Amino acid sequence: MKLGLKFGLDTLSKENLQFAQQMGVTHIVVHSPRLGNEGVLDYFELLRMKKFIDSFGLELCAIENLPGDHMHPITHATPARDAQLAKVCTSIENMGKIGIPILGYYFSLAGVSGHWRTYESGGGRGGAGLKSFDYSLVQDAPPIVDEPVSVAEMWERLAYFLEWVVPVAENAGVKLAAHQDDPPAETLFSTGRLLTNHDAMQRLIDLVPSPSNGLEFCQGTVAEMGPDETIAAVRRFAAQGKIFYVHFRNVRGGFPKFDEVFIDEGDVDMIAALKAYRDAGYDGVITPDHTPRVIGDEPYGHRGRAFALGYIRAGMQALELLD
Secondary structure, three states, rough: OOOEEEEEEEOOOOHHHHHHHHHHHOEEEEEOOOOOOOOOOHHHHHHHHHHHHHOOEEEEEEEEEEOOOHHHHHOOOOOOOOHHHHHHHHHHHHHHHHHEEEEOOOOOOOOOHHHHHHOOOOHHHHHHHEEEHHHHHHHOOOOOOOOOOOHEEEEEEEEHHHHHHHHHEEEEEEEEEEOOOOOOOOOOOOOOOOOHHHHHHHHHHHHHOOOOOEEEEEEHHHHHHHHHHHHHHHHHHOOOOOOOEEEEEEEEOOOEEEEEEOOOOOOOHHHHHHHHHHHHHOOEEEEEEOOOOOOOOOOHHHHHHHHHHHHHHHHHHHHHHHH
């Protein structure tokens, strides 16, 4: 297994890539890229980014989360959907030409975790700032769409998307990695949510069978579905070769109310999880996900991420010694 780290364009700097080197990271995920003038991920911008990361002896292994305006006509099924799907396909083809092997994405109208968390000052170990979620605070919130969108409608839209893009991705040598709905509520702001349980994740895989159709396995979100079943989910999807890369995060509690805690203190045995990945044949990238805000940290969260990276790296090395 390989140790990875995520950066946005605003944090993809020489200093942060040097930090990644110092932490023993080998693979980089870049999230929330910009679109070029043609409304696609620009070939030359992707190439420049890859060469910049290469210059530090690191590998750009994934692009994560297409810009919202790139996906909006698709997830909302507007009349511009087909034209926008063609642009997404061009983005995928540009990634393939450069040798960026994975595109992580989410298929949701309400987005993922960062939109629905708040810091709770002093709520964590030693006063660390935690991100928390309580469904009771948002279950009656106003809708974000003009008309409610059902889960069934969202499955139809996802199938349409996959039928378009999976053959293109397969031909380009790019894997499409779907992020689970975080939080895993079946509805949020009057919109249906899809990847809220293990069987739904399997349904996505089976919709368009392909080596290019699989999961961005956000272990924290999977734990929110039920911490006691997390390791079983690791085994289930890793054994199929459908985990394309991993967000490694621990939680305390589960939906409808949970906290994102330090990697070593949540409800999931994270060393047992690492062992489950390895035993099921997973040899891909594992990145820390959200981390608690620790005292004296910078906006990127270097201290919190360093703790998580050290924990993951030590766990990987310990498993190697036990072989």
